[in-house]
Amino acid sequence: MPDIDIDDHSDVWVFIEEHAGEVAPVSWELLSEAKGLAEELDEDLVALAIGEDLDDVAEEAVERGADKVLVADDPVFEPYRADPYGEQFRYLVEEREPDVVLIGGTHTGRDFAGRVAVPAYAGLTADCTELGIDEDGHLEARRPAFGGNVLATIKCERHRPQMATIRPGVFATADPDPDHEGEIEEVEVIVEEADTISEVVERNVGDTADITDADRVVAAGRGVEGNVEPVAELAEALDAELAASRAAVDEGWIDGARQVGQTGKNVRPDLYVAVGISGAIQHIEGMNDSDIVVAINNDPNAPIFEHADYGIVGDLFEICPELVEQLEDVDDPAEVLA
Amino acid sequence: MTDQWTVVVGIKQVPDEDDVTIDPDTGTLNRSGADSILNRPDRNALEAALEIKDQVDANVIAVTMGPPQATPVLEEAIAMGCDDAVLVTDRAFAGSDTWPTSLVLASAADYLDADVVLCGEETTDSSTGQVPPGIAAHNGWAQLTYAEELEPKPDEDQIVAKRDVEGGHEYVAADLPVVIAFAYGENEPRPAGLHRKIYAETEFEPEQVTAEELPIDTDRVGLAASPTQVGGMETVDPVEREQERLESPAELLETLAEEGVV
Ligand SMILES: Cc1cc2nc3c(=O)[nH]c(=O)nc-3n(C[C@H](O)[C@H](O)[C@H](O)COP(=O)(O)OP(=O)(O)OC[C@H]3O[C@@H](n4cnc5c(N)ncnc54)[C@H](O)[C@@H]3O)c2cc1C
Ligand SMILES: Cc1cc2nc3c(=O)[nH]c(=O)nc-3n(C[C@H](O)[C@H](O)[C@H](O)COP(=O)(O)OP(=O)(O)OC[C@H]3O[C@@H](n4cnc5c(N)ncnc54)[C@H](O)[C@@H]3O)c2cc1C
Numbered sequence: 001m002p003d004i005d006i007d008d009h010s011d012v013w014v015f016i017e018e019h020a021g022e023v024a025p026v027s028w029e030l031l032s033e034a035k036g037l038a039e040e041l042d043e044d045l046v047a048l049a050i051g052e053d054l055d056d057v058a059e060e061a062v063e064r065g066a067d068k069v070l071v072a073d074d075p076v077f078e079p080y081r082a083d084p085y086g087e088q089f090r091y092l093v094e095e096r097e098p099d100v101v102l103i104g105g106t107h108t109g110r111d112f113a114g115r116v117a118v119p120a121y122a123g124l125t126a127d128c129t130e131l132g133i134d135e136d137g138h139l140e141a142r143r144p145a146f147g148g149n150v151l152a153t154i155k156c157e158r159h160r161p162q163m164a165t166i167r168p169g170v171f172a173t174a175d176p177d178p179d180h181e182g183e184i185e186e187v188e189v190i191v192e193e194a195d196t197i198s199e200v201v202e203r204n205v206g207d208t209a210d211i212t213d214a215d216r217v218v219a220a221g222r223g224v225e226g227n228v229e230p231v232a233e234l235a236e237a238l239d240a241e242l243a244a245s246r247a248a249v250d251e252g253w254i255d256g257a258r259q260v261g262q263t264g265k266n267v268r269p270d271l272y273v274a275v276g277i278s279g280a281i282q283h284i285e286g287m288n289d290s291d292i293v294v295a296i297n298n299d300p301n302a303p304i305f306e307h308a309d310y311g312i313v314g315d316l317f318e319i320c321p322e323l324v325e326q327l328e329d330v331d332d333p334a335e336v337l338a
Numbered sequence: 339m340t341d342q343w344t345v346v347v348g349i350k351q352v353p354d355e356d357d358v359t360i361d362p363d364t365g366t367l368n369r370s371g372a373d374s375i376l377n378r379p380d381r382n383a384l385e386a387a388l389e390i391k392d393q394v395d396a397n398v399i400a401v402t403m404g405p406p407q408a409t410p411v412l413e414e415a416i417a418m419g420c421d422d423a424v425l426v427t428d429r430a431f432a433g434s435d436t437w438p439t440s441l442v443l444a445s446a447a448d449y450l451d452a453d454v455v456l457c458g459e460e461t462t463d464s465s466t467g468q469v470p471p472g473i474a475a476h477n478g479w480a481q482l483t484y485a486e487e488l489e490p491k492p493d494e495d496q497i498v499a500k501r502d503v504e505g506g507h508e509y510v511a512a513d514l515p516v517v518i519a520f521a522y523g524e525n526e527p528r529p530a531g532l533h534r535k536i537y538a539e540t541e542f543e544p545e546q547v548t549a550e551e552l553p554i555d556t557d558r559v560g561l562a563a564s565p566t567q568v569g570g571m572e573t574v575d576p577v578e579r580e581q582e583r584l585e586s587p588a589e590l591l592e593t594l595a596e597e598g599v600v
Contacts, residue, residue: 001562001563001565019503019504024504079508081510082471082474082480082481082483083480083481086475106504107483107484107501107502107503107504108503108504110467110468110471110483111471111481111483111484113468113471114436114466114467114468114469114470114471114472114475114483115471115472115474115475115481116475117436117437117468117472117475118437118440118471118472118475118476119475121437121565122565123435123437123564123565123566124436124437124466124468124565124566125566126436126464126465126466126467126468127465127466127467140569144574145463145464145465145571146353146355146358146462146463146464147355147356147358147462147465148574149355149358149359149573149574150358150360150571150572150573150574151571151572151573151574152464152568152569152570152571153568153569153570153571154566154567154568154569155566155567155569156565156566156567157567158565159565197479197480197512197513198480198481198482198510198511198512198513199510199511199512200508200509200510201498201508201509201510201511202508202509203503203506203507203508203509204506204507204508205503205504205505205506205507205508206505206506207505207506208504208505209505216599246523247523250521250523250524255505255506256502256504256505257504257505262465263459263460263522270599271594271599281355284576288577291599292594292597292599293579294590294594305581305583306576306579306581307576307577307579308579308580308581309579309580309581309582310580310582310583310584310590310593310594311581311582311583311584312583312584312585312586312587312590313583319587322586322587323587323590323591326587326588326591327591
């Protein structure tokens with residue numbers, strides 16, 4: 001490992017993941033959470049925005065608590081590609097020597113983090129669900145491993161920067177404060193299109209739903225067998241966000257933005273209804289923080305029942321419509337549930 | 339670059355996650371009860387590599403970095419149809435985090451003259467997903483993670499991948515050499531052929547490659563060269579739930595109303 005002086009490294013960076021002007025919600029979650037870490041370390045909170053036409057994004061980052069925003073604004077960065085983003089990030093890390101760098105654990109975030117940690121010789125902890133600072137000022141990152149059966153604590157004591165990807169939905173987002181002040185700095189862009197080794201030929205992005213904030217979530221699994229409608233109608237009747245197991249996402253029935261679990265999002269609603277979901281550990285991990293869990297499954301031995309407060313054994317194609325009907329019978333479903 | 343592509347598939351032996359426990363006294367992993375298996379997502383990587391072979395002229399080599407006990411996963415790869423398999427093994431590699439692990443695999447890809455490196459999305463043990471982009475970064479190669487479909491373009495020395503991104507998909511064309519992490523579950527891994535299986539189990543011996551042969555400086559691998567350390571592990575206790583069975587939708591709504599779930 002190259003010798004470095006840990007004390008030369010300062011500031012907590014948050015990577016602002018942005019696609020065509022739209023910021024991934026997890027970036028704001030991290031900015032809110034990192035404020036506390038920066039205060040504890042007595043360092044600045046720095047937002048790093050890479051993309052094109054970032055004025056609004058930079059201003060929002062200030063309102064959301066950044067002391068400083070580093071902006072790399074250039075057409076080469078839209079849409080995201082690992083190689084130009086990686087080059088730019090490496091340059092910034094070498095030049096500015098951050099202490100901590102937090103990145104949302106989205107597909108883009110994990111693609112980016114894995115690329116940039118190598119040239120930065122950073123310690124990179126994956127898919128964290130808890131962050132803290134230990135008594136010596138090192139980042140203490142906790143993450144599920146072995147499918148979620150184990151929670152491991154990872155540290156990077158001898159090297160900097162300390163990087164981590166964090167699962168979406170783990171931290172809450174604070175409201176922006178229009179009076180918060182911060183500096184916005186345009187940095188030098190060191191990447192040229194001619195140097196890139198990949199090209200985005202086509203990009204189709206539609207549903208970027210944020211299920212992580214929802215008070216009620218109804219999730220569908222492989223049990224729906226291609227017919228999501230009864231579950232979607234139940235979600236609507238309950239005024240809930242529709243979510244999905246990975247199986248339902250992989251089958252193409254529900255969009256990946258709505259996936260709950262280890263490789264999806266964490267949700268923490270008041271009510272989580274799992275419909276036709278078996279209850280694999282990788283799924284349970286993403287919904288364990290829910291207040292009340294309901295399971296609907298036709299297999300009385302499905303593991304999901306062990307992770308549910310209330311379970312109904314039966315056919316979802318019968319139970320969902322019945323629930324919808326009874327909810328619609330009352331003028332205001334919220335009243336029944338209130 | 340020769341006409342024939344060399345496709346290197348990274349595969350890892352992992353403990354079956356259903357059997358893993360933590361010793362409550364020492365806080366260390368209790369692996370003795372767990373079976374060692376091929377990382378499930380790596381089957382999708384193997385299938386994707388073999389599909390490339392079906393489409394263009396390619397030599398598919400499975401590689402694992404691990405102790406000699408990991409040889410059975412290489413045999414599985416041979417049984418599935420890989421042309422060859424290599425065990426990258428050295429005491430110096432022990433304790434590597436993803437930084438040195440991806441360095442070793444990047445060196446192995448170089449050693450084998452890879453045009454394409456295929457990996458699984460992530461492992462079921464430490465599940466960082468950091469190794470594939472790490473390999474690409476070490477070698478300065480292109481990377482395609484969360485790939486769901488691949489289209490080899492031998493005339494252009496490119497591969498086009500359909501990638502799963504937040505809210506949709508994108509198609510990305512990458513120049514060779516390229517490192518691909520294939521999305522878990524996005525293809526149907528082929529079963530082992532009977533003859534291949536017999537060959538794998540009776541005749542086949544993987545080539546063993548050490549740090550010296552790659553070559554790789556042993557100061558750059560292992561625990562001491564790893565920026566991260568595992569500080570401790572705890573078993574996750576399941577969240578306590580009521581586990582109450584209800585008979586009807588009406589009863590469920592009544593109960594939820596009593597609970598006051600708004
Ligand atoms: C590296 C890795 C990461 C992963 N990440 C995630 C993740 O983030 N999220 C996730 O969810 N999974 C994840 N998984 C996958 C996980 O292991 C399971 O395979 C997946 O959760 C199963 O989805 P499911 O419960 O919908 O499908 P299944 O396990 O197939 O369960 C379907 C259920 O529906 C029930 N059913 C069938 N018909 C009916 C009916 N008519 N009425 C009522 N019930 C019915 C069945 O009894 C069954 O219990 C991951 C796996 C790996 C290896
Ligand atoms: C509990 C625990 C937590 C850990 N957390 C971290 C962490 O946060 N950060 C970190 O840097 N290290 C971490 N490590 C170390 C990490 O486990 C090792 O570096 C590991 O060998 C590679 O990481 P992975 O299994 O996550 O691979 P992944 O990146 O998830 O693997 C993706 C793909 O790369 C290929 N691949 C991976 N390993 C090999 C191999 N040995 N041979 C061939 N192909 C391979 C496979 O195709 C695999 O599907 C952790 C270890 C433990 C025990």
